Amino acid sequence: MPMETTNARINDSLVTEFVLVGFTTEPHLQAFLFFAFLLSYILTLMGNLGLIILIFLNSCLHTPMYFFVGSLSFLDMWYSTVYTPRILADCMVKSKIISYAACATQFFFSVFLAQSECFLLAVMAYDRYVAICNPLLYSSIMTRSFCFQLVAASYAAGFTNAIVHTSNTFHLHFCGDNIIDHYFCDALPLMKMACDDTHVYNLILAITLGCNMVAITALILGSYTAILAAIFCIHSHSGRHKAFTTCSAHLISISLFYGSIFIMYLQPSSQHIPDWDKVGALFYTVVNPLVNPIIYSLRNKDVKKALKTACSPQSECYAPLA
Secondary structure (H helix, E strand, O other): OHHHHHHHHHHHOEOOEEEEOOOOOOHHHHHHHHHHHHHHHHHHHHHHHHHHHHHHHOHHHOOHHHHHHHHHHHHHHHHHHHHHHHHHHHHHOOOOEEEHHHHHHHHHHHHHHHHHHHHHHHHHHHHHHHHHHOHHHHHHHOOHHHHHHHHHHHHHHHHHHHHHHHHHHHOOOEEOOOEEOOOOOOHHHHHHOEOOOOHHHHHHHHHHHHHHHHHHHHHHHHHHHHHHHHHHOOOOHHHHHHHHHHHHHHHHHHHHHHHHHHHHHOOOHHHOOHHHHHHHHHHHHHHHHHHHHHHHHHOOHHHHHHHHOOOOOOOOOOOOOO
C-alpha cells in the first residue's frame, strides 16, 4: 500500500508540459530581442537560400565541393528554423508553455539536424583531402552518385542518432518543477528534471556521443593532417596559398560549430551556468547558420565571381560534378 501511494504521488506530479524561460522577462528587452532574432532569421534564410540558388544556376559551381556547400546551406536553413521561430513567439507572448509533444519534436529535429551537420562537415573534410592529396583521381572518386551517397549517409546517421537520443531522453519521467531555464528543449536542462535514475541515460548518451565524436574527429583530423603534409610538399608559394584557400572556409565553419558544441557539452555538469549556456548555444543554433553563407562567399573567389556575373559558355569553369 505505501508503494502504491508513492507511485500515485509520482504519477500525479509527472510533467506534461514545460515552460521555456528564454532570455529575459523584461518587456523592452523582449522587444529588442524579437527584432534582433527576426533580422538574423531573415538574413539566415536569404543567405543560405541565395547560396543554394547560386550554386544550382551557375554551371561553374557544379563541383563536389559546392554540392556539399549547398547541402550545408540547406541544413542550416532548417536548423535555424528549429529554434528561431520559437524564440520569436516567446518574445511576443507572456505564456511560454511548450507541450510535451512539441518539446520532444523540437528535441528530435535539433539532434537530427545537428548530428547530420557534424557528419556533413566530416564529409567535406574528406572531399578536400581527395581534392588536394589525389587531384588526378578526384573526378573519378567524387562522382555524382558517391556525393549523393555521402550526403544521404550524413542524414541517415543524424536520423539514427536523433531516434536514439530522443527515445533515451523522453523515456525518462519528468516531475516537480517544469521550468526549463533555456530557450529550447535541450538535454542538459531536461535531465535535471528527471525523477528517474539517470545512470543508464548518461551511459547511453556518453557511448553514442563518444562513438560519433571519435569517428568524426578522426576523419577530420586525419584528412587535414594529410592535407597539411601535402601542402608543405608544394614548392611554390602560390600553390600552397591556393591549396590552403580551398580549405580555409571549411576550417572556420568547423571551428565555430564544433568549438561551441564542445564548450557546451564537454564541461562538467557542475560548471554549467544557465545564462552562459544560452549564450554558448546561440553560436551553433543561430550564429553559425547565419555566418556560414558569408564565410563560404567571402572566402571563395568562385562564389564572389558568380555573384558578380553568371558564367558564359566561354568562361573558364572547373569540371562539373560527374
